[in-house]
Amino acid sequence: MPKLVDRVKPLKNRKRKKLSAEGRWGFLMVSPYLIQFVVFLSFPLAASLYFSFSKYDMLNAPKWIGVENYTTLIQDPVFHKALWNTFYFTILFVPAQTILALVLAVALNQSLKGLKFFRIAHFIPVICSWTVVLYVADAILNPRFGLANTILVKLGNNPQPWLSDEALIIPVLVAVAVWKGVGYMMIIFLAGLQNVPEDLYEAAEIEGAGVWKKFRHVTVPLISGTTFLVLVLTTITTFQSFEQIYVMTSHLGDVTSAGGPNNASMVLMLYLFQQGFSFLKMGYASAIAWVLFIILFGITMIQLKLQKKWVYYEK
């Protein structure tokens, strides 16, 4: 046995050399990404995990305190509220945006003149910054001069304090977020729709399928891959939503009031930002980030598991 191995060795060595030369090139090619990954991703990731177990105010060195941040987190009423608000926001936002995006995409997937205009029109809010959207939203939601209350009053109802009512704030924010985000998901759906072969519709028509049946039995299954992508993307971005709430609830400039009124619109990312950057509790903020990561990881895993039941991939 040993003899045999000895005899094989040179051959193996030669092979190894060849491979590593190729490998070296390979690594050289991916090195810009790898370096970026190590320096800007894995290192901060590891650091934040360490910070989450320490008291760290950024201005002084972190001090190890074990799981204290996590135990405080469990008892923190504002964190509970932020967690609930994040779920509430997501549960309203994800279905609303996905369904609306699909409806718009189907409507704009016809071959009619002037459709380009509508596609662009629905996409414009996507490229606007939240600060711009804030002013548009204010034209509608301003309690005294806004369109919404003007209509309400004309119809004989009481005006509503849209952005300062604890019960209204999340639904209002969701509505604005859908308006701003739907165009992007619509484009993804449009791409998916254009991959559905026309002959399948023709076949369905011959079988006597109407508009709804064609949509239900041809379109929906064939774009299920796209739908899945949209769902995963929307869920993740919703859990991380920050800018909108920061801009729309910071009472036009008063940043300390972001997440108000009375934390009714406080979400995890905003809470994380506030604790970390406004109050310099970077350790605590890191703990929030890891909890957020675990939740997102869990949800994405569930989505991945469930996709087998309803997502259809063309082989």
Place this chain on the structure above:
Amino acid sequence: MKYSQKFGLLLLLSLILAFSMAGCSNESDADSENSDEQVEIKLGYYSSGSADEKMEELIDQFEEKHPNIKVTTQNAPYSQFFQKLDTQIAGNNAPDVWLSDGVLVSKYAERGAAKDVTGWIERDLNKDEYYGLDFNKDASGKYFAVPQGIQIGALFYNKDMFDEAGVDYPDDTWTWDQLQETAAQLTIDANGKRATDDGFNSEAVNQYGMTFFNITEGWMPVLKSFGGGVLDEELKNSVIDSEENKKAMEWIVDGMQKGVLTDPSDLQSFQSPMSPFPSGTAAMRIGIYARVLAANETGINYDVTVLPKGPDGKRFAPVIANSWIVNNNSSDEKAEAAWEWVKFWVTEDEVQKEWAELGEAVPVKKSVANSDLFLNSGDNTINKQAFLDSFEFAGTLDTNAVWSEWLQKFNDNINRAFLNETSIEEALQQADKEVKKVLDDFYKE
């Protein structure tokens, strides 16, 4: 074989890292070697529009006077500036001297990021010549910053609205009760009825007696002149749940319910919570000095006087002394050079005058603040003396290391009382509990 490749890669990456770090440290070594003759300091300040240009000019003048000091600058809009600054302090590459919002000085001082400049102040500055030095003094008498410009609160009033209502202008004899009585006469609803008339609708106010917002230009001056406040002398314990605060809160909530003072939801209708007074929708405001700019810009006919007295004759003017902080981590040489800049800023008449001309803040140097240049500048000659007189009863906003954090807890609770969602007692008790927790978390290890 895969392992050896991975190992090689790891080695390569660590080498790259090591080299890049070495690169960084080499640079700074070179810096300190050259510095025998030339010191380079980094100066950080947050932008405020037209002031940036003036700042650049003053830096040029400074470099001319101090040929051995070279100044590089770092500036950004307010919130980005402080975010970046905190990160830089963490990475030990923060500016050697930076402009801090007055309410944030303690945040840096108590966490060890600001240099103790007591010795330099004793050596180089005659304390009687300057306003506001003591606002940056800690309980043990140490100084951690030197004011760059001072914001102090006074009572702004719209003369046209007072004339129209036929009431006397406010003066230094006013109490808060008197203010609210007068404010009621100046409050007008959508039907033109005044708050003193029958059938006045407090839900649809077109002109408010006084606009009221947040801490500096809202509840703090009222609480303090009623004898209350948020923190004790040491600034480490809450004194929120007090009779005095209750009385002050009753005064505020009463005014808001009558529609005479703006409540937090009223302010939602405005482009900014600062805009009711300059836009001519409120007859009075508590305003810091910088509010003069907006009022001048819209051209309303207004004047200022000192803030009213509390029930026992106590007065309080809120102060925010935006200040220069020297980096505690800078080398002695750079810190000395940074101090030269601070000294240049406060002692040089020319600098003080040029900065005063912008009209953004009350000058730090008393001789300049009391000169014609400050008191009678601009087209609109208002009674600026009121701001200077207010220094006699001025105080900070109970600023400490966790100011923004306790402020948020406090606001959350009292805003609910302002909007009538909870009682004053409950709001104060809850605020007391939450603020105590914030303070204990930081101060009681």
